[in-house]
Amino acid sequence: MNQYQKELIKATIPILRSNGEDLTSYFYTRMFTHHPELKNIFNMGNQANGKQKSALANAVLAYAENIEDPSVLINVLKGIGTKHRSLNIQQEQYKIVGTQLIASIGEVVGEAATPEILEAWTIAYNQLAQIMIDLEKELYKENAAKPGSWNGWRNFIIKKITDESSEIKSFYLYPEDGQPITDFQSGQYISVHVFVPELGFMQPRQYSLSSAFNPEYYRISVKKEMGVASNPAGLVSNTLHSKSEGDIISISAPAGLFHLEKDSENPLVLISGGVGLTPMLSMLETNVNSIQNKKTVWVHGCRNESVHAFKDQIASLKEEVKWLETFTFYDSLESTNNQSDQIIEGRVDLTKCKEAILLEDAKFYICGPEIFIKKQYQSLIDLNVNQKNIFYEEFGPQVINLN
Structure with a gap:
């Protein structure tokens, strides 16, 4: 690409800023x-709620703004590439997207889109x-080299389903072929591929692994997403909640850049909202099984006690070990008698537990809805936490970039 062509790309930035979502929707x-x-x-689902078009619009704009040096976007591209590997995206699909994107630019922009x-x-x-x-070719190569790993989809049997709260179920997934499964890093996810009867075709979704690695199975814990306002019900989560023990689903090998750092001895502060606790559970269990038993502060928020998944397990662990401290925030308490130093009424407010979380050299991990991540991230910055020590996982397409 010559400099004149780069200038042409930059000249379209105002259009992308004002009409980017119209373009990506088209x-x-x-x-x-x-x-x-x-x-x-x-x-x-993300097509219906608009998240996918927003994410693509932001990505196209970011690329145009950095056309002189796209390498500055490499960390974002690695995250996208990692998800693509988990979805088994292939080279020919890039050709389809390119053809349709260029045609869309011409048709939406009109006469301004010169040859x-x-x-x-x-x-x-x-x-x-x-x-x-x-980038993805290397990811496929690295993944294939791991013992017990695979590229593409592999069938797993749902051998066990447990109710974790009024809206979250855990699914224990065993390989149908009986062959070994690959290890993963705590915080990573798998992609699930299931047939959705309401749509008449297959659908993929990413779900965090919710336990430490077990060589016999993977565990995911899924919230049954109910439809509200313009946001439709979770097609895949509802499909999974209708599954029975013995059913078979297809999954990808574990993936994801949000995970504990290997061999790190830093204290951990795990901050989650709702079903965002799933990758934190994996991190917590991994710490339980490690020699280090790093000092860990568990901060979790949800609507009320009935939707609070894994509360008994966390409470039991807290009684057993000295390195774990917990703070739970409920939007509403059933009784004021339930309020204590560790159970607090209201949304997660890190200032109410700042003495506990501001540990020297701590690593902070945040997972939950977009608005939750933004709020907790800003709270940590306001508490003078170094942003290099803050990590977050956004469910769905990436639409926020805080680091």
Whole structure:
């Protein structure tokens, strides 16, 4: 790409800022019309709630803004590539997306999309696609080299289902072929691929692994998402909650950049909202099984006691060990008698436990809804925590970038 073409790309930035979501909404409609088979790969729930078009619009804008040096986006691209590996995205699918994206730019922008601009964007897209293809090729290669690992989808039997709260169930997944399964880092996720009867096609979703590694099975803990306002009910979570022990589902090998640092001896502060506690459970169990038993502060918030998953397990562990301290925030308490130093009424407020969490050299991990992550991240910054020690996992498409 020459400098003149880069200038053409930069000239489209104002359009992307003001009409980026219109463009990406049109693009997805166009692509699924021409290639309906891709509905088996893309999260149609995020299509319905608008998160996917927002994420793509932000990504296209960021690429245009950094067209002089796309390498500054490498950490974001690694996260996308890791998710693509878990979804078994292939090179030919980049060609489809490119064709549909360039056509969409021409049709949405109209006369302003001159042949020169479309040519520049074609070159720019192909450059980005090649970066992603090369990155993912290495991820597939690294994953295939791990003992017990696999690329693509592999069938697992749901051998056990347990109720963890009024809306969260745990699923214990054993390999159908009886062969070994690969290890993972605490905090990582798997992709699940199931047929959704209401849609008539397959759908993928990512779910954090909710236990320390066990060589016999993987465990995920899934909240049954109910529809509210413009946000439709969780198609895959409801499908999973209708499953029975003995049913078979397909999953990918573990993936994800949000995880405990290997061999780190830093204290841990685990901050979660709702079902965001799932990767934290994996981290906590891993700490239980380690020699280090790092000082850990568990901060969790949810609506009330009935939806609080794993509360008994956490309470029992706290009684058994000296290195764990817990703080639970309920939006509402059933009785004021339940309030204590560790059970607090209201949304998670880190200032109410700051003496406990401000540990020297601590690593802070946050997981939950977008608004929860932003609030807790800012609270930590306000408490003078170094942002390099703050890590977060956003469920769904990446739409926030705080570090």
